Amino acid sequence: MRVILDTNVLISAFISNKGASAKILAHCQKGELELLISPDSLTELRRVFLYPSVRKRFVYDDEHIDRFIAVLEQVATVIAPHSVPRVVPDDADDDIFIALALAGEAQYIVTSDKHLLSVGRHQGITILTPAAFYLIWNTLHQE
Numbered sequence: 001m002r003v004i005l006d007t008n009v010l011i012s013a014f015i016s017n018k019g020a021s022a023k024i025l026a027h028c029q030k031g032e033l034e035l036l037i038s039p040d041s042l043t044e045l046r047r048v049f050l051y052p053s054v055r056k057r058f059v060y061d062d063e064h065i066d067r068f069i070a071v072l073e074q075v076a077t078v079i080a081p082h083s084v085p086r087v088v089p090d091d092a093d094d095d096i097f098i099a100l101a102l103a104g105e106a107q108y109i110v111t112s113d114k115h116l117l118s119v120g121r122h123q124g125i126t127i128l129t130p131a132a133f134y135l136i137w138n139t140l141h142q143e
Contacts, residue, residue, distance in 0.1 A: 002034045002077075004101050006094075006111035007045050009130055014068050015058045020130035024110060027137065028075055035076040036104040040084075040096040042069065079104045087122055091115035101125045108133055 005013075005024065012021035028035035048054055049065050081096075081103035088094040094116045101109050102123060109127045111117060116127050128136070 001108070002036055002104055002106040003028070003133075004036050004041075004097050004104075004106050004109040006097055006109065006113055006116060007041065007048050008112045009110050010045055010072070011048060011054060012112070012130070014060075014065075020134040021110075023134055024130060024137070029071075032141075033137075035072070036079055036100055036106050037072060037076040038079055038081060038096065038100045038103075040081075041100060042073070044093070044096065045069065045072075077104065088115050088119055090118070098122055098125070 003024070005021070005028070009021045010025070012019065013025040016022060024033070025035075027033045046065075046069065079100060081099035084095050084099040085102070086092065086095060087098045091113070094113060097109050097111070097116060098119075100106070102125070106125060109116060109125060110130050110133045111127060112129055117129065119127055121127065
C-alpha cells in the first residue's frame, strides 16, 4: 500500500515515538507500507523544521533532523511529479501532496492539515488523519 505522510505527520513522528504518526512511520520503515516522498515535500519538511514554533517543541539539533531526513530518503520511494494540479481550495501549498499521490499512485494521504482533509478524496486517493488511517491499517492487518 502506497502512502503519503504530510509534513505535520512526519514532524509529529519525529517529535514523539508514541501516537499514530510514529506507528505509521514505523510500518513504513519495516517495509509494510510504501512511503512516497518528493523533492518538494522534503524541501517543505526542512523548512518547517526551522520554524521557531516547531523548534521549541523538541530538543533535537540540526544533526538529528538531518539524520531523520536521511532515513526518510532511504526508506521512501522518491518521486518527482511532472506537474502540480490545483486541487486544495484553501492552500495551494498542499497541492504538492496531491501531485505526489497522483504521480506515485498512492492510495492514501495521511495528514492533520484541515485544508487537505477538507478534500476528502481525489481521483481514488483517500485523505485521512493519522488516527483514522491507523485504525484502517489495524483493521486490515489483524491476525
